[in-house]
Amino acid sequence: MRCDVVIIGGGVNGCSLAYQLSKRGLDVILFERDYICSGATGRCGAGIRQQWSTEENIVLARESVKIFENLSKELGEDIGFRQGGYLIAVHDEKELEEAEERVKLQRSLGVNVRIVEKHEIKEIAPILDPDGMHAIAATFCPTDGHADPFKTTFAYAKRARENGAKIYTHAKVVKIRVDKEGVKEVATDGGVEVSCNYVVDCAGAWSREVARLVGIDIPNVPLRKEAIVTERLKRIFDCMVISFRDGIYFSQQSEGQILGGIPGPDERTGYLFQPTFSFLHHMARTLTRYAP
Incomplete structure (x- = not known):
């Protein structure tokens, strides 16, 4: 087989790139070692925010939100995009000064964001306890939100x-042949061989393994981050809640589940998929302080 571009990785980055390139007339083949959404995409917090601290990230996020606002129509499928906002807790005067600087930059770049006072936190999300959060204020952007990954x-x-792209699942790329002119061929563990002009590494936590196939060592290290998902509840709040100090984030999904996470006491590197009780205990204690 032959194509213009081989994409390695079947998460949202790989699949969106396959769509964009094939839409522009390129011949695309995507290889996924497991199944679509089997990696970080299928285990993510699903948040989409514009509240960043650098101009590059803010502009990228702002333009991404514009895409998400019309993406269901463009793709002809409901992607579960909802704009309930992001509420980011501010815990002390130093954090407030930093938040004011971020908000100033974000607003200068066209993002609808503001500082909210302590009493407004509960107005935005009645489930929250500002005292339990140890919050003196927060920042809030109503056009932030989430999409179903x-x-x-x-x-x-x-x-x-x-559009004509070919997607192969359960197909691990094990060889990338290159010469002085560039990429020549990609081979999988199932014996599929594809000649191509370009290879795009969208393998997420496995991207370092892929890069090593062409002699490149990138500083990517897999790190387990745990999350909880509750049973479905009635609608009780709309925004994503975040604290940079405590590390917690949580939101209510479209189907009613509370999804959230926090850095666990036993975090370590490696391809680890088993949950830990220490994380569950830490998350539960912090979450019930924020939302008793």
């Missing part, structure tokens, strides 16, 4: 296929 990625993959 599975619906989004599968919609991208579906449209990419309709």
